Amino acid sequence: MSLKLYELVGTDAARPFSPYCWRTRMALAHKGLSAQSLPWRFTEKSAIAPHGSEKVPVLLHHDRPVVDSWTIATYLEDNFPDRPSLFGGEGGRAMARMVNAFGDIVIVGGIFPLIVADIPNNLAEADAAYFRKSREARFGGKSLEQVMAGRDSGVVAFRKSLEVMRQTLKKQPYLSGSTPNYADYIVFGGFQWARVVSPFRLLEADDPIYAWREKLLDAFDGMARTSPGHEV
Amino acid sequence: MSLKLYELVGTDAARPFSPYCWRTRMALAHKGLSAQSLPWRFTEKSAIAPHGSEKVPVLLHHDRPVVDSWTIATYLEDNFPDRPSLFGGEGGRAMARMVNAFGDIVIVGGIFPLIVADIPNNLAEADAAYFRKSREARFGGKSLEQVMAGRDSGVVAFRKSLEVMRQTLKKQPYLSGSTPNYADYIVFGGFQWARVVSPFRLLEADDPIYAWREKLLDAFDGMARTSPGHEV
Numbered sequence: 001m002s003l004k005l006y007e008l009v010g011t012d013a014a015r016p017f018s019p020y021c022w023r024t025r026m027a028l029a030h031k032g033l034s035a036q037s038l039p040w041r042f043t044e045k046s047a048i049a050p051h052g053s054e055k056v057p058v059l060l061h062h063d064r065p066v067v068d069s070w071t072i073a074t075y076l077e078d079n080f081p082d083r084p085s086l087f088g089g090e091g092g093r094a095m096a097r098m099v100n101a102f103g104d105i106v107i108v109g110g111i112f113p114l115i116v117a118d119i120p121n122n123l124a125e126a127d128a129a130y131f132r133k134s135r136e137a138r139f140g141g142k143s144l145e146q147v148m149a150g151r152d153s154g155v156v157a158f159r160k161s162l163e164v165m166r167q168t169l170k171k172q173p174y175l176s177g178s179t180p181n182y183a184d185y186i187v188f189g190g191f192q193w194a195r196v197v198s199p200f201r202l203l204e205a206d207d208p209i210y211a212w213r214e215k216l217l218d219a220f221d222g223m224a225r226t227s228p229g230h231e232v
Numbered sequence: 233m234s235l236k237l238y239e240l241v242g243t244d245a246a247r248p249f250s251p252y253c254w255r256t257r258m259a260l261a262h263k264g265l266s267a268q269s270l271p272w273r274f275t276e277k278s279a280i281a282p283h284g285s286e287k288v289p290v291l292l293h294h295d296r297p298v299v300d301s302w303t304i305a306t307y308l309e310d311n312f313p314d315r316p317s318l319f320g321g322e323g324g325r326a327m328a329r330m331v332n333a334f335g336d337i338v339i340v341g342g343i344f345p346l347i348v349a350d351i352p353n354n355l356a357e358a359d360a361a362y363f364r365k366s367r368e369a370r371f372g373g374k375s376l377e378q379v380m381a382g383r384d385s386g387v388v389a390f391r392k393s394l395e396v397m398r399q400t401l402k403k404q405p406y407l408s409g410s411t412p413n414y415a416d417y418i419v420f421g422g423f424q425w426a427r428v429v430s431p432f433r434l435l436e437a438d439d440p441i442y443a444w445r446e447k448l449l450d451a452f453d454g455m456a457r458t459s460p461g462h463e464v
Contacts, residue, residue, distance in 0.1 A: 088327075091320015094409030095327035098334075101399040167333040177326030 003028070003035035004060040006048055010122035013039040015228045017122065019108050019193035020069040022224070024057040026185035027073050029220040031083040035059065042127040070100055073182050086182040099175060099183040107190035110158045111202065114151045117144040118198035155202060162209055169208040173215070180216060188216045188224070195229040202232065235260070235267035236292040238280055242354035245271040247460045249354065251340050251425035252301040254456070256289040258417035259305050261452040263315040267291065274359040302332055305414050318414040331407060331415040334396070339422035342390045343434065346383045349376040350430035387434060394441055401440040405447070412448060420448045420456070427461040434464065
């Protein structure tokens, strides 16, 4: 196969969970492309180092590496121009940059403390130890459990932080308008990450964002919904 | 002139200050269109009621009213398609919806408590009284001065709330890519509103958002910078 994708997994090689890898998974599906999945774990740095990266996703196209989810999306857009567009034109590509920052900061950054101590449950021992040590350092030495202890109130603030997205979805079905594109996949990647690794309930059922997530879980023949995860 | 724009002003009819009217002003300039300015004040509801609106901007095109800044932007895009695009294609138009929500919630909503008690200084007595009464009701009866009392700490939180935008501007010169379009004008409108009515310093000089604002102040031969306002 001409496309291969290194994807973050834990004990279950068929359970990819990285929010960034899910952005790429959805982008590939949108383009009607299939890639061979190359399961990758936190401690397998040496497997991707030859491709010039310490992190996934790493896409190999005819064995040429493309690194970083944003770079991969623009690469797919430029190299498969006859397939459905990921951005809907140059204006959309430029504005998707801000959606990408929203996805990184508000979505991934906002969800992280709400699910962080659930993540090691999905990892083999060596990966769990690596994850705990590296992430606890990021939180100034707090244990993952301490970080997550306030999540019942933290999730209320998280939901509030989604207001910009919520107001948008009251005006149109997707962030990208009447049909989804990469802007939606950026944000959805974070929700799918949470769904795979944690049973914690992020959204209330009457939230327009909940309905939007449902539609993306169903997209591409239910690709995200049928991937192993928790009920959300 | 075939285009006329009702714009919010106070005592000085040549000092338009509404963030939404500034979105439209910049959009018109981007399209290379000029509109006759029809100064409008808070208490002049009867002047625009026949056009089906209680708020400005109201654009008249051959005396046909177009109401609401977003609707006006899409109207200009559709009716002047041979002029420079405000969105850069359908993807950009759709994603600008989320930028519009960001502009409303994070920018206008975030700036409002930081400058609210400065606004009546720009208004004649009847308008100032209307503004104070209607806005104090929105803040649960707090005086405008009470709302604004915490602005020295409030502005720190406001700057933090701009992180999504800041990270975007570290990657590209404008929210719309290499050149500005309506996404930028949406957000800029809020900053220009603040600049016109208040001397309060919203941004630090080393913030990438400060540099971005400078460029938009200079756009269209310095249209926004030469409009009366405070040093920012």
